[in-house]
Amino acid sequence: MEKIQGKVWKFGDNVDTDQIIPAERLVSTNLTRLNDFIFEKVRPDVAGKVMKGDILVAGKNFGCGSSREHAPLSLIQAGFSCVVAESFARIFYRNSMNIGLLLVECGMDAKEGDKIEVCTGSGKVKNLATGKEFVFPQYPPFIAQLMECGGLVNLVKEGKF
Amino acid sequence: MGKTIAEKILSNRSGTDAKAGQIVVAEIDYVMVNDVTGPIAFREYEKIGTKKMFKERMVLIPDHYVPNKDVASAEQAKEMRVFAKTHGVDNYFEVGKGGVCHQIMVEEGFAAPGRLIVGADSHTCTYGGINAFSTGIGSTEAAVAFATGKLWFKVPETIKVELTGKFRKNIGGKDLIIKIITDIGVDGANYKALEFHGDGIKNMNVSERLTVSNMAIEAGGKAGIFPFDDLTKEYIKDTVKGNYVPVAADPDAEYCMTLKYDLSEIESMVAFPHLPSNGRAVKDTNVKIDQAYLGSCTNGRIEDMRTAANIVKGRTVHPDVRFLVVPATQKIYRQMLDEGLMQIFLDAGAFISGPTCGACLGGYMGILAAGEKAVSSTNRNFIGRMGDKNSEVYLAGPEVVAASAIAGRIITPDQMEGC
Numbered sequence: 001m002e003k004i005q006g007k008v009w010k011f012g013d014n015v016d017t018d019q020i021i022p023a024e025r026l027v028s029t030n031l032t033r034l035n036d037f038i039f040e041k042v043r044p045d046v047a048g049k050v051m052k053g054d055i056l057v058a059g060k061n062f063g064c065g066s067s068r069e070h071a072p073l074s075l076i077q078a079g080f081s082c083v084v085a086e087s088f089a090r091i092f093y094r095n096s097m098n099i100g101l102l103l104v105e106c107g108m109d110a111k112e113g114d115k116i117e118v119c120t121g122s123g124k125v126k127n128l129a130t131g132k133e134f135v136f137p138q139y140p141p142f143i144a145q146l147m148e149c150g151g152l153v154n155l156v157k158e159g160k161f
Numbered sequence: 162m163g164k165t166i167a168e169k170i171l172s173n174r175s176g177t178d179a180k181a182g183q184i185v186v187a188e189i190d191y192v193m194v195n196d197v198t199g200p201i202a203f204r205e206y207e208k209i210g211t212k213k214m215f216k217e218r219m220v221l222i223p224d225h226y227v228p229n230k231d232v233a234s235a236e237q238a239k240e241m242r243v244f245a246k247t248h249g250v251d252n253y254f255e256v257g258k259g260g261v262c263h264q265i266m267v268e269e270g271f272a273a274p275g276r277l278i279v280g281a282d283s284h285t286c287t288y289g290g291i292n293a294f295s296t297g298i299g300s301t302e303a304a305v306a307f308a309t310g311k312l313w314f315k316v317p318e319t320i321k322v323e324l325t326g327k328f329r330k331n332i333g334g335k336d337l338i339i340k341i342i343t344d345i346g347v348d349g350a351n352y353k354a355l356e357f358h359g360d361g362i363k364n365m366n367v368s369e370r371l372t373v374s375n376m377a378i379e380a381g382g383k384a385g386i387f388p389f390d391d392l393t394k395e396y397i398k399d400t401v402k403g404n405y406v407p408v409a410a411d412p413d414a415e416y417c418m419t420l421k422y423d424l425s426e427i428e429s430m431v432a433f434p435h436l437p438s439n440g441r442a443v444k445d446t447n448v449k450i451d452q453a454y455l456g457s458c459t460n461g462r463i464e465d466m467r468t469a470a471n472i473v474k475g476r477t478v479h480p481d482v483r484f485l486v487v488p489a490t491q492k493i494y495r496q497m498l499d500e501g502l503m504q505i506f507l508d509a510g511a512f513i514s515g516p517t518c519g520a521c522l523g524g525y526m527g528i529l530a531a532g533e534k535a536v537s538s539t540n541r542n543f544i545g546r547m548g549d550k551n552s553e554v555y556l557a558g559p560e561v562v563a564a565s566a567i568a569g570r571i572i573t574p575d576q577m578e579g580c
Contacts, residue, residue, distance in 0.1 A: 095299035
């Protein structure tokens, strides 16, 4: 199973989709460069600085607000491999699973810049800076299959939906 | 054990005995996309590579950036128009014939009791106000619904909300939902449905119920569902498409939590920046405003316009305030003309535009500058939601928005003496 290591970008509770990608950037001509505008109103230091594989760590209710798929898409485009959060807003969770952004529902201690490791097989997140481990529950079978196929469109193409 | 409304509708549409916690694949009645979420859905649909398309279940409504804001949004709106034409999707609502998507879904009779409706817009939960199970989805999911006519759902647990009593004068559905969100938090109903019960419901008109259901998502809710009654039947009788079967909860349905509200105890509420859960009683606040906005899928219906016009009538908008009035659809615009409401708002010094979501999401037609404050009948007050990151949005109902436009600060109509 998948094991991912990356550097932490730390966020708080209730990070809404307007913060992730503001509505005024949601035009189809921007679809391939949404990462240029990521977090521009709240953390202008993020766009262009994410290294491929970095991990976003947040608190409760990450991705609340709009149903815009541009939000998880912009995180993928920016290079994030995964989002670890205490909880996710429902539509953001579905969108991410449906387009192949890995989400881990897990409360963990990590500081900005810490290196962490996510292992979906064992259901553990390890903070490599502190050595602390955190456990997260298994994905329901349907969600696991969705992730394995790389998203909903692939599931449909493979005749599994 | 009996079933909640959510469990019943998802059982009916999936052909299974659906209980909270299960994941089911269910047939949808309608799938809606707008000009922002549509283009991604169209691209994903093409990727699926199927010839199948459930056209009669698809509804395409440009509303976020139309009339076109700029060249980029014009291209985007064109993409939707071309897709509708190319694929022969009849349910497409061009500028001049449409408006804000959720009100169109209700007005045009796509939304109806007992139906399962999904929309690539988070406020799709609005139609719970007329007893539908409706919920927001993403664009990729919409594409899959175009191609297969179905979608996967996790059957939500349900929070029972018991309503008794009657609102006092100048207090309504918006005040109630701000109060609920403030009590349970912006994730208080995450992954869950709200289901409304009690004698108080008959004292709420359908427009107010739609307002309450609309903002279920601001508590993270998957749906906010009202029971069907005579008021619902009357509200939809001239417009509903096809047959519908209302759904009631079983008396022994299982709920994860129960909330109780006496409507007569609800006060005029305002949600402070930057979360809809930051509700306070208006009487305990003192906020000077630069803009007042009346409109949106939350409070842009004819009932909201009438309420606000009654308050504004014979008065003048405060000299330091821009008062923007944006009916949600062309139909409401025309009703306002017919009922003389346009005259009232114009005489007061309000700006009136045709329907668009524009200002609500900080798109265009009413953007706030740094440091500016707006009282708004919309649904979100996130950082920079209606403009600059240092602007502020205060959410309130049409009564408070109208009174505040006159006073220049956030007040209730009861505090208007001398204005």
